[in-house]
Amino acid sequence: MSWRSLDLTLMRNPEVLSLDYVPIDLPHRETEMRQLERVFSILKKGANLVAPKVYVTGDIGAGKTVLAKRFGMNFEEELREIGVKACHIYVNCRLEGTPLNVLTAMIRQLRSEQFPLRGFSIEEAVDAFIRCLAEIDVCVIAVMDELDHIVRKYGSYLLYVLTRIQEKNSSAGRRLALVFIVRNISILQTLDASTLSTAMSPVVKLRRYTASEICDIIGTRAEMAFRENAVSPEAISLISNIAGTYGDARYAIELLTRAGIFADFEQVDAVEPEHVRQASSILPYSASSEDILFLNKHQRLLLLAIARALQSCNDAYLSIVDIESAYRVVCEEMAVKPRGHTQLWKYLRELSDLGLISRQVSYGGRKGKVTVIGLAIPALALRSKLESLGAMGSR
Ligand code: ADP
Ligand code: MG
Numbered sequence: 001m002s003w004r005s006l007d008l009t010l011m012r013n014p015e016v017l018s019l020d021y022v023p024i025d026l027p028h029r030e031t032e033m034r035q036l037e038r039v040f041s042i043l044k045k046g047a048n049l050v051a052p053k054v055y056v057t058g059d060i061g062a063g064k065t066v067l068a069k070r071f072g073m074n075f076e077e078e079l080r081e082i083g084v085k086a087c088h089i090y091v092n093c094r095l096e097g098t099p100l101n102v103l104t105a106m107i108r109q110l111r112s113e114q115f116p117l118r119g120f121s122i123e124e125a126v127d128a129f130i131r132c133l134a135e136i137d138v139c140v141i142a143v144m145d146e147l148d149h150i151v152r153k154y155g156s157y158l159l160y161v162l163t164r165i166q167e168k169n170s171s172a173g174r175r176l177a178l179v180f181i182v183r184n185i186s187i188l189q190t191l192d193a194s195t196l197s198t199a200m201s202p203v204v205k206l207r208r209y210t211a212s213e214i215c216d217i218i219g220t221r222a223e224m225a226f227r228e229n230a231v232s233p234e235a236i237s238l239i240s241n242i243a244g245t246y247g248d249a250r251y252a253i254e255l256l257t258r259a260g261i262f263a264d265f266e267q268v269d270a271v272e273p274e275h276v277r278q279a280s281s282i283l284p285y286s287a288s289s290e291d292i293l294f295l296n297k298h299q300r301l302l303l304l305a306i307a308r309a310l311q312s313c314n315d316a317y318l319s320i321v322d323i324e325s326a327y328r329v330v331c332e333e334m335a336v337k338p339r340g341h342t343q344l345w346k347y348l349r350e351l352s353d354l355g356l357i358s359r360q361v362s363y364g365g366r367k368g369k370v371t372v373i374g375l376a377i378p379a380l381a382l383r384s385k386l387e388s389l390g391a392m393g394s395r
Contacts (some may be wrong), residue, residue: 009264010271016225016275017257019250020037022069027220029067034055035204036071040177044082050166051139053199057185058206061248067206068143068179071274075141088141094149094294099158102150104130110136133165133172145181152187152353156195161200188344193391205367215240218252224259231271235259238276246285255279282388284381291354292385298339298349302354304386306328307379317360317372323348348373 006239015021026033039054056064061366065288072088079086088249089109096102103125110132120128133140150158159180166173181187185203188196209217239259243252263271271330305326309318318326324344331338339347351357358374375382 002150010230010269011260011264012227013225014257016221017260018252019253022066022073023220024070025220025342026063026067026070027216028208029063031208032067032204033071035202036066036067036179037075037343039202040075040141043079043084043177046084047095047163048100050173051175053163053180053201054272055180055182055185055201055203056206057182057203058108059183059208059247061243061250061252062206062208063249064181064206068145068181070097071179072141072143074333079139084139085137086139086141088143090143092143092145093158096104099150099154100125102144102158103198104204107132107141110140122157129168130165130172136175139175139177140178141179143161143179143181146183146291147180148182148184150185150287151182151190152160156191159191159199160195163195209244209249210247214243214247214249214252217249218243218256221253222256225256226271229270230263231256232273234273235271238273242276242280242285248285251285254283258283262381282384284384291356292382292389295351297336299351300344300386300389301336302327302344302347303351304383306357306373306375307382307386310375311379311383317374319370320345320348323373 012016036054036056039052041051042052058064069090072090076086076088088109089106089110091102091105093102095295096105100120100122103122104120107125107129144162147159162176162178165176180201185205188199191199215236219236222236236256239252239255243249243255255276259271259275262275262278266275292303296305302323306318306323308330309322309326311318313322324341327344328338348357348359352359356375356377360374361369362373
């Protein structure tokens with residue numbers, strides 16, 4: 001083991017490992033990038049038609065966000081080069097939370113001045129957005145990420161509005177090109193007929209990555225992020241094999257980052273397979289790990305309480321009473337004031353909407369009908385994920 005000073009870590013550009021980083025090249029997504037370009041090429045002709053819309057779908061870590069962001073950046077540039085004024089904007093519907101917040105976030109990106117967040121009704125925000133599009137003489141490529149969260153929670157209104165803008169204002173409609181990102185295209189089946197009639201558009205489907213594709217992706221990322229030869233080829237290969245089982249590039253990058261931190265901690269010269277094994281043991285794969293990152297503190301505490309209680313009782317389901325008492329124990333342990341019964345019900349409904357827990361109505365017993373709660377993902381994986389998030393986050 002060699003000694004290194006603390007500031008000389010194995011990573012030379014750690015920011016490259018951030019999940020928001022958008023590389024210039026996206027290996028193994030060339031075909032999909034061309035499909036997007038083909039759908040949007042109509043904008044280059046300056047045709048007086050309604051701007052195109054497209055859906056990008058695929059599982060977590062299939063590269064939906066990074067593909068859409070890179071496409072927005074590149075296409076804006078291409079349009080400018082041929083003299084078409086263009087800009088691209090990006091909103092994450094889950095982070096914005098409500099249709100109103102999504103619209104205000106879009107308006108704010110289009111207008112440089114501050115746009116008031118409060119005091120607008122949804123209808124006023126829609127009008128303001130359309131006015132904004134009509135006024136700016138620019139072709140807008142808007143990426144709407146994680147749209148399924150809004151549709152699941154608030155129905156089709158936002159999609160309805162965005163896909164029918166040309167009916168209200170034709171110049172606004174000609175300027176708004178949309179990339180909708182949804183995890184599963186079946187969400188469209190929940191739409192009402194009138195929304196569906198205008199919301200249907202081409203779908204670019206991203207399949208899961210194979211282990212060798214993940215190897216290319218993280219090999220390049222490791223070269224950029226780490227010092228030369230600081231990640232052994234065996235470590236890259238092990239990460240690719242583990243993450244390849246799920247086809248998830250995000251998990252691969254998380255494992256690489258975590259393994260790098262372990263190797264740094266040990267002050268060794270390179271990331272080796274053992275660091276990857278340590279990383280994968282504290283960071284087991286969970287398809288819902290992305291959802292967990294966005295939960296607020298009490299939702300996480302509640303989920304942790306459910307996972308612990310289910311593990312200790314070995315039952316498939318818990319009653320609300322059991323969950324509440326397990327939650328209070330977790331709160332006490334973390335020195336956090338527990339939330340009341342009504343708020344917990346709301347959180348349970350949200351966790352169930354996200355598919356993290358399942359709610360069942362159970363018949364029988366003295367009380368007749370009762371709701372019981374089970375976990376949709378393995379309790380052990382969930383616990384280690386939540387516990388590895390440290391102090392349960394501050395959100
Ligand atoms: P999704 O939105 O489908 O869940 P992301 O776009 O967030 O997936 O991708 C997960 C991670 O993997 C990100 O860090 C992203 O930069 C990286 N990634 C995905 N596909 C590629 C690719 N083809 N080339 C380089 N990096 C990629
Ligand atoms: Mg994404």
